[in-house]
Amino acid sequence: xxxVKQNSPSLSVQEGRISILNCDYTNSMFDYFxxxxxxxxxxxxxxxxxxxxxxxxxxxRFTVFLNKSxxxxxxxxxxxxxxxxxxxxCAASASGAGSYQLTFGxxxxxxxxP
Amino acid sequence: xxxxxxxxxxxITATGQRVxxxxxxxxxxxxxxxxxxxxDQGLQFLIHYYNGEExxxxxxxxxxxxxxxxxxxxxxxxxxxxxxxxxxxxxxxxAGGTGVQETQYFGPGTRLLVL
Numbered sequence: 001x002x003x004v005k006q007n008s009p010s011l012s013v014q015e016g017r018i019s020i021l022n023c024d025y026t027n028s029m030f031d032y033f034x035x036x037x038x039x040x041x042x043x044x045x046x047x048x049x050x051x052x053x054x055x056x057x058x059x060x061r062f063t064v065f066l067n068k069s070x071x072x073x074x075x076x077x078x079x080x081x082x083x084x085x086x087x088x089x090c091a092a093s094a095s096g097a098g099s100y101q102l103t104f105g106x107x108x109x110x111x112x113x114p
Numbered sequence: 115x116x117x118x119x120x121x122x123x124x125x126i127t128a129t130g131q132r133v134x135x136x137x138x139x140x141x142x143x144x145x146x147x148x149x150x151x152x153x154d155q156g157l158q159f160l161i162h163y164y165n166g167e168e169x170x171x172x173x174x175x176x177x178x179x180x181x182x183x184x185x186x187x188x189x190x191x192x193x194x195x196x197x198x199x200x201x202x203x204x205x206x207x208x209a210g211g212t213g214v215q216e217t218q219y220f221g222p223g224t225r226l227l228v229l
Contacts, residue, residue: 032215043116043204043220044157051215089157093215099170100208100215101147104157 006105023090118221139207
């Protein structure tokens with residue numbers, strides 16, 4: 001049972017345009033969400049996070065939106081750059097259990113075309 | 115560079131063997147998490163240690179075990195290896211003990227190939 005889903009395995013975007021990566025979750029106990037970027041042969045790199053008490057968080061070119069009622073979050077990258085080409089993972093965790101282990105989606109491969 | 119180190123980077127071994135993967139967390143971090151990334155399953159949580167104590171277990175097989183030492187480095191032991199254990203194994207660390215959600219920072223991973 002996949003609790004975090006990224007339904008688009010891949011996405012291609014022109015340089016300078018907006019990239020929108022989507023993520024859905026099913027576990028209503030999740031209250032913290034993160035996006036990681038991963039290049040081949042490297043570990044995931046933290047990009048941006050959002051707590052369930054917010055609906056938006058911005059950091060430079062990256063903005064994460066959270067829609068709790070729809071159990072949906074999205075990552076916007078504006079403007080997209082060729083260096084953004086990587087696999088992006090959505091992850092979620094739940095408070096209260098003494099451990100904040102992450103549940104990951106299977107990733108979306110973003111290709112930014114120059 | 116996340117500050118999390120993992121050794122070895124690559125490991126090739128045979129079925130039935132035992133291996134140990136090592137992780138050093140970022141300076142000052144008390145929590146260490148282990149994750150497995152296989153082709154068909156994505157990144158899956160295995161186990162979490164905080165300041166030497168096991169905090170949570172995920173999809174970790176009984177053939178696998180881990181520990182965190184007083185200097186806070188952690189080791190993941192995989193025994194009676196099977197072909198299906200071939201995967202990338204990542205360690206992540208976070209500050210730990212803050213009582214609030216924390217960002218986890220990942221190491222570069224160990225690629226295990228079981229032949």
